[in-house]
Amino acid sequence: RRLGLTPGMTLIVEQETADTTYLRVQSEQPRLVDRQGILVVQSHPVADLENSVRDERDRRVLALLQQFEV
Numbered sequence: 001r002r003l004g005l006t007p008g009m010t011l012i013v014e015q016e017t018a019d020t021t022y023l024r025v026q027s028e029q030p031r032l033v034d035r036q037g038i039l040v041v042q043s044h045p046v047a048d049l050e051n052s053v054r055d056e057r058d059r060r061v062l063a064l065l066q067q068f069e070v
Helices: 049-068
Strands: 011-015 021-025 031-035 038-042
Touching: none
Parallel strands: none
Antiparallel strands: 011 021, 031 038
16 A cells, blocks of 8 residues: 555546646545445445444343343
8 A cells, every 4th residue: 555555446546737747546436336226336435334333232232231220
């Protein structure tokens, strides 16, 4: 991950002046896809979903245990 670049990223070349050229990473925009009549957003997750699901399960189990005072 040198310079924060990873394989598969798209770089955009921008020339500001005759002597100045910049490279920037093209931001990946979420896309709307029609799946059998339902619009679905395709995007990368903004958080670690695996840990989020685990944390939510743990929270719910703890709440149930406290409810029944086990």
